[in-house]
Amino acid sequence: YIAKAGRRGMSVYEADGDTNSPARLILLGDLRRALDSGDQLSVHYQAKLDLESKTVVGLEALLRWNHPLRGMVPPSEFIPLAEQTGLVHTVTDRVMRMVLTQQRAWIDEGLEIPVAVNLSALNLAEPELDRRIARLLEEYDVPARLLEFEITESAIMQDPERAAETLRRIAAMGSTIALDDFGIGNTSISQLRDLPIDTLKIDRSFISDMTNGNEVLVKVVTDLAHEFSMVAVAEGVELPETAERLRLLGCDIAQGFLYARPVPASELPDVLATYGMLTPAVLLD
Numbered sequence: 001y002i003a004k005a006g007r008r009g010m011s012v013y014e015a016d017g018d019t020n021s022p023a024r025l026i027l028l029g030d031l032r033r034a035l036d037s038g039d040q041l042s043v044h045y046q047a048k049l050d051l052e053s054k055t056v057v058g059l060e061a062l063l064r065w066n067h068p069l070r071g072m073v074p075p076s077e078f079i080p081l082a083e084q085t086g087l088v089h090t091v092t093d094r095v096m097r098m099v100l101t102q103q104r105a106w107i108d109e110g111l112e113i114p115v116a117v118n119l120s121a122l123n124l125a126e127p128e129l130d131r132r133i134a135r136l137l138e139e140y141d142v143p144a145r146l147l148e149f150e151i152t153e154s155a156i157m158q159d160p161e162r163a164a165e166t167l168r169r170i171a172a173m174g175s176t177i178a179l180d181d182f183g184i185g186n187t188s189i190s191q192l193r194d195l196p197i198d199t200l201k202i203d204r205s206f207i208s209d210m211t212n213g214n215e216v217l218v219k220v221v222t223d224l225a226h227e228f229s230m231v232a233v234a235e236g237v238e239l240p241e242t243a244e245r246l247r248l249l250g251c252d253i254a255q256g257f258l259y260a261r262p263v264p265a266s267e268l269p270d271v272l273a274t275y276g277m278l279t280p281a282v283l284l285d
């Protein structure tokens, strides 16, 4: 990850595994300042497409940090840091506000675009998370059904009972829940059945493995999703032949560089013009 960041921007910090290393503490201080300054953080949006109609059914919000010295710092570097320090609550609040501001602007133009926001394990442990989300939806006057929350299996497993309760309350408000990076964790099938999950996002590693002929896991997860009346989404689709195999396996939705990279909202009109968009009303039936 660090090497990737180094190629894209100027890397002035050495990476190491020590959470309390000076480099990590400096980066943490920088992130605090970024959250205060307001102009270093932005959200990029990546389209998700229905595999049959090849139209956009929604977007995933992905946080971007443009560091004044280092350039773009990847979320894989700063999100874990924010998670270890509790700063992730502020990060999530900021992401939700940026997304809701954007959705409000789209609604004013007559567009209802569902957006998925990533939550971390710490967010799920927050007792008032559902109330905080409800207040934000009210403040921006955006319907709950236009927000989806993506959570990982490991985030749920840190405290499954509590996570299930929080997710149930969020689902009751009308938002949907997606299980992110599914397949690499160890959620049991009975836990999966008991959680208010609407969508399974099949981990990218399974999708890239399909080019080596390993389709069985994708097939199993797709069928599992459908048995539980969930939608199956493939992450990291890069090749047309992968998309076609996914379609034949019955996978519902795909997300990946093949269709669109994560882009600033200003570039979304191009994506929407290329593929068109299913309205949420059409999605319901």
Ligand code: C2E
Pocket (backbone or CB within 6 Å): 046, 061, 062, 063, 074, 075, 076, 079, 092, 095, 118, 119, 120, 150, 180, 181, 235, 236, 237, 238, 255, 256, 257, 258, 262
């Ligand atoms: P994720 O939620 O699984 O997001 C998908 C990641 O896969 C994104 O990386 C996206 O750019 C990348 N991706 C999408 N399509 C392709 C593809 O076809 N090929 C390849 N190689 N990659 C693809 P990104 O934006 O670097 O984010 C990485 C992770 O950081 C996310 O994984 C998520 O766990 C976390 N993250 C990003 N934004 C946020 C946020 O606002 N809040 C929280 N808590 N976590 C976030």
Ligand code: MG
Pocket (backbone or CB within 6 Å): 060, 118, 150, 180
């Ligand atoms: Mg995600």
Ligand code: MG
Pocket (backbone or CB within 6 Å): 180, 181, 201, 235
């Ligand atoms: Mg994912």
Ligand code: MG
Pocket (backbone or CB within 6 Å): 181, 203, 204, 235
């Ligand atoms: Mg992933």
